[in-house]
Amino acid sequence: MSPAETAAEAFTAEHGRAPEVAWSAPGRVNLIGEHTDYNDGFVLPIALPHRIAVAAAPRTDGVLSVATLGDDGVLHRAEPTPLDALAPGAQTGWAAYPSGVAWALRGQGVEVPGADLVIAGDVPAGAGLSSSHALECAVALTLLDLAGRPADGPEAPATADIARWVQISENDFVGAPTGLLDQTASLSCTESHALFFDVRSGELEQIAFDTASVGLELLVIDTRAKHSHSESGYGERRRGCEHAADLLGVKALRDVSIGELDGALEVLPEELRPLVRHVVTENERVVSTVAALDAGELASIGPLLTSSHVSMRDDYRISCLELDVAVDAALEAGALGARMTGGGFGGSAIALVRAQDREAIGQAVLDSYAEQDLPAPRLFTAIPAAGAGRDR
Ligand code: GAF
Numbered sequence: 001m002s003p004a005e006t007a008a009e010a011f012t013a014e015h016g017r018a019p020e021v022a023w024s025a026p027g028r029v030n031l032i033g034e035h036t037d038y039n040d041g042f043v044l045p046i047a048l049p050h051r052i053a054v055a056a057a058p059r060t061d062g063v064l065s066v067a068t069l070g071d072d073g074v075l076h077r078a079e080p081t082p083l084d085a086l087a088p089g090a091q092t093g094w095a096a097y098p099s100g101v102a103w104a105l106r107g108q109g110v111e112v113p114g115a116d117l118v119i120a121g122d123v124p125a126g127a128g129l130s131s132s133h134a135l136e137c138a139v140a141l142t143l144l145d146l147a148g149r150p151a152d153g154p155e156a157p158a159t160a161d162i163a164r165w166v167q168i169s170e171n172d173f174v175g176a177p178t179g180l181l182d183q184t185a186s187l188s189c190t191e192s193h194a195l196f197f198d199v200r201s202g203e204l205e206q207i208a209f210d211t212a213s214v215g216l217e218l219l220v221i222d223t224r225a226k227h228s229h230s231e232s233g234y235g236e237r238r239r240g241c242e243h244a245a246d247l248l249g250v251k252a253l254r255d256v257s258i259g260e261l262d263g264a265l266e267v268l269p270e271e272l273r274p275l276v277r278h279v280v281t282e283n284e285r286v287v288s289t290v291a292a293l294d295a296g297e298l299a300s301i302g303p304l305l306t307s308s309h310v311s312m313r314d315d316y317r318i319s320c321l322e323l324d325v326a327v328d329a330a331l332e333a334g335a336l337g338a339r340m341t342g343g344g345f346g347g348s349a350i351a352l353v354r355a356q357d358r359e360a361i362g363q364a365v366l367d368s369y370a371e372q373d374l375p376a377p378r379l380f381t382a383i384p385a386a387g388a389g390r391d392r
Contacts, residue, residue, distance in 0.1 A: 003053035004391030007120035010069050011055035015116055019055035021145045025137035025388035026051045027123035027130045028185035029350055030341050031194050032308050033286040037179030039241050039279045040200040040254035042286040046384035047189035052121030052134040054142040059114035066098045068119040088173045097132055100173030101139040104165045112143045126226040128347020133182035136166045137388050152390055159187050160202050177235045189387040196290050200254055207293050209384050214298050215355050221365055222378040223322035225346035234343055244272040253279040274315035281311055302337025302352050309339035318344030325368050333364030
């Protein structure tokens with residue numbers, strides 16, 4: 001059963017009526033371009049086939065009720081809350097994500113009605129694969145539909161606005177100071193493509209990314225080391241970048257070109273230099289990756305992925321033992337390139353591998369984990385899937 005079918009079935013069992021609408025949104029893997037989004041830079045994600053679905057129907061009493069189907073098959077219910085009572089800090093835990101979206105949409109003048117929502121999905125949580133944004137995007141699309149402004153209708157808000165509203169919910173309600181990468185990926189990625197997103201201009205370009213046609217695979221290694229944006233050093237890195245941009249007299253680090261990097265580093269305090277070096281070189285790597293993909297040279301992006309990892313490990317300092325073990329083992333076993341993906345401090349790594357080496361590289365990663373007494377990671381091959389959409 002698809003996540004949407006599962007959510008619809010759970011909705012009917014819970015509420016004794018069928019849902020009126022259902023929308024789902026995917027998790028993502030960012031191919032390259034990490035911690036560049038809040039620096040107005042470039043990112044290049046793909047959507048995963050893993051999705052979060054929301055089945056819903058309106059209520060007439062102005063109350064939001066939310067329930068989510070756990071991996072254990074048990075339905076977890078949040079306390080039903082009047083929409084008027086939603087405010088940052090009023091809700092914690094998983095329920096803050098859907099509630100925050102309702103709050104943010106209302107703040108933008110969307111007439112969100114009371115609603116029953118039932119959530120189900122298969123994006124691994126805490127794996128750095130953007131399960132929270134998949135959830136928030138699916139909720140946003142569902143509530144917009146119930147508010148009479150479905151994303152596939154004539155009154156639809158611009159997709160960039162929906163992404164921004166989801167960001168407001170995440171930043172101001174959930175309290176995680178994240179950028180625009182994940183929502184945009186979840187809403188705008190397409191099958192067989194990576195999404196080249198220029199965060200400053202808002203421009204989106206679909207870049208063909210068909211690994212199978214050139215005998216390659218993108219292996220995802222979910223390290224199972226849990227990561228979280230609100231508790232990690234994410235905000236600290238973000239503030240460091242903003243401080244560096246201030247000192248350099250630019251709007252964002254996006255404005256520092258690779259040619260200006262050495263000069264910029266000279267005038268910055270020592271502790272900010274590695275952050276700036278990462279962001280400026282990472283933007284450059286995204287542009288080079290897109291150029292290689294456009295030229296049909298998919299295999300040649302491997303070294304760019306690996307340099308990105310080294311930059312995050314040594315300069316941005318957001319890697320961890322589990323991520324480094326995964327990357328090193330994959331590279332030693334013949335991966336063309338490998339890097340951690342997402343916010344860091346845990347979560348997942350990716351490795352670009354030749355299809356015929358996939359098994360051996362996967363085994364090498366598992367062996368390396370066993371040697372280090374780490375719990376076995378979860379491995380799967382990512383195939384770029386479709387972005388968010390209506391299921392009902
Ligand atoms: C997380 C954030 F949510 C994104 O906005 C982005 O900054 C990413 O970390 C790092 O590239 O996924």
